[in-house]
């Protein structure tokens with residue numbers, strides 16, 4: 001079977017671009033090359049932007065980093081904030097945080113999971129599932145959902161609002177707060193704030209349960225379609241907690257093969273480099289990670305809700321655990337690689353996040369106790385966390401003068417790079433091949449990508465170059481800059 | 489907080505993120521349930537929330553993020569051409585923001601750091617493909633390239649600041665960012 005990554009020859013092929021990808025976060029596009037009979041010869045997801053965070057963080061004082069790196073992504077800023085803080089905890093010698101710092105950070109993190117998952121499902125992806133992949137593009141959005149199912153749209157907005165409020169009380173502001181510092185946190189959560197959040201919990205838990213019910217019934221009602229759409233078998237990677245529990249803040253790395261066999265388990269995140277390598281390809285700014293032991297051909301993997309819910313052995317909150325069991329049973333206990341099953345898994349995690357928040361809000365350590373701790377300085381630290389979209393790795397080296405000398409980031413969406421590319425190739429092969437590519441058919445490619453909830457913004461932290469020239473002129477047409485890059 | 493005044497017809501609003509992090513868009517969504525009030529009086533054109541890939545004639549355009557590549561410049565020009573009123577939203581759009589930290593660095597050096605010497609990188613090479621837009625050597629604020637009608641500061645501007653901007657423009661008055669709405673972080 002042709003891989004469709006690279007056409008044997010590009011001569012005479014017609015280029016179709018889905019640009020920009022919409023209802024995803026960040027900047028990306030898909031290009032397809034078709035021959036005269038509409039046979040797909042090449043399909044690629046390109047990440048088209050670069051920002052260079054890894055470079056300009058070098059030379060900055062380490063304590064600035066958790067606040068700077070949030071600006072990688074406004075949807076999951078908390079994940080970057082905490083990923084960096086966890087790495088820098090080790091640099092300041094804080095190997096075990098105070099109970100207050102641990103609880104405040106966890107609360108912040110699960111607030112983040114809840115709001116991001118709500119945003120993804122209700123605001124971005126649900127129109128495809130509610131109205132159909134091929135429905136009218138003018139209505140296929142949150143405005144359409146608000147018109148057709150106002151109750152559902154409101155629940156989505158309220159769920160996201162609750163998650164954002166959890167972030168506000170723990171980080172100081174909803175987007176780009178400052179709660180975590182290397183070695184701990186800079187504020188507690190007051191009893192009044194806890195009471196206020198607790199008052200909203202019954203509604204939140206109920207809507208979260210309704211969300212799972214809605215997605216599972218949509219999936220089960222369309223099984224034929226949903227189970228087969230865009231399937232690409234891959235390995236799975238995520239953190240798991242003690243005894244194999246679903247764990248999103250801290251834990252050890254576990255990888256499974258496509259059939260669920262364990263490839264490695266209990267791996268300390270500090271050792272990520274012994275397990276994961278990243279390949280660079282000429283046509284995307286996003287690197288292509290793979291499990292080193294298997295190599296780039298077969299070592300690529302999925303991260304995120306679908307991987308996590310199937311990688312863990314159980315969920316330690318009762319409502320979500322019951323839903324996980326139902327989910328696994330629905331697939332006969334086998335690992336499903338159906339991208340659309342991600343929505344189901346994501347809503348199970350949303351429910352889990354609501355339950356964890358409820359549990360944490362009862363913990364008085366949120367309101368009392370020391371905020372930070374420290375120990376002997378170290379020169380290096382790795383922070384691994386499960387961001388809404390999957391495993392996120394932050395790695396820093398810090399010199400004795402407190403300045404960062406090295407920064408390496410592997411963000412969730414980057415882990416999914418090959419998987420997303422393979423899924424769009426599956427859709428191209430199964431659904432588009434031989435047909436004139438209409439808007440409706442092209443939306444199916446986006447439906448497949450959206451199932452990953454890609455955070456293309458996070459993925460653009462790298463820098464790149466192209467052999468083109470561009471003139472920048474000011475508002476009056478005067479040349480401001482002519483930008484040219486020499487061909488390599 | 490005042491409810492938006494109902495204009496004679498729905499206003500068309502387009503939004504886009506250039507070299508930004510989407511945080512400004514998130515802060516706009518942080519108007520929470522006021523979103524439904526807003527949708528009574530505006531219609532969304534091109535936006536990350538819709539599937540419209542090009543900007544049609546609009547009353548208002550909100551642009552998050554600065555200019556870091558040729559594609560950004562292209563989209564900004566399209567927005568300027570199509571939108572009667574164009575707003576630079578957030579620190580990145582107004583000054584280049586955090587991505588402009590790379591302005592003091594040599595692009596080649598950045599490329600090497602990321603693609604050639606990254607600690608877990610194999611098949612090291614620098615991406616180079618006609619599908620990838622040309623990065624500018626400097627990150628520019630929007631007003632370097634087009635005329636901007638309003639600037640909404642903040643990283644991101646707060647939801648209430650967005651609300652004041654939108655309700656004022658919908659009502660046809662000049663937005664007034666009072667105490668607490670003018671922020672820089």
Ligand code: SF4
Pocket residue numbers: 071074175176507508509510511512552553577578579580581585586642643644645
């Ligand atoms: S101004 Fe801040 S929130 Fe807005 S895009 Fe830039 S970094 Fe993100």
